[in-house]
Amino acid sequence: MAAVTRVFTPRRAARMLERDEKLLWDLADRFEPEDGVLWIYEIDNDDGIMAFTDFGLENFKEIIADQIDRKD
Template identity: 55%
Template sequence: MHVNKVHAVFTIARVAKDLGEDEDWLLDVANGMDPEDGVVWIYGIGDDSVMAFTDFGIENLMEFIRIHKEDPELLRR
């Protein structure tokens, strides 16, 4: 039996605040991440949804941030 070892996730707003990054820019950067990278979508009532990250996802996101800051043109492609 598979046991999920994720005990908490952090919303993109929380991660943006903690990392001192703009939330909209961070959403663009994280848009290329997959569930295997530690990103999940949390769905509420109706169309309400928010991107969230596991601890592993935050680590991966920090690497994505570094890559995008080194080459800002990546988001324009």
């Protein structure tokens, strides 16, 4: 597996996938690090910031195609 070289915030990922940010938050609740989700911690933010790798974006695309777009 290739090394992670960049991550995307939920807002950026939602824009890239042309989806609502809340949808990504709901879907990401089931993600594990091996699915492409990471938590980033700053010195003044103990809660952390969720971010997605390129692999995480691909997982979102698959889930959306299989579970959401298929219903439409």
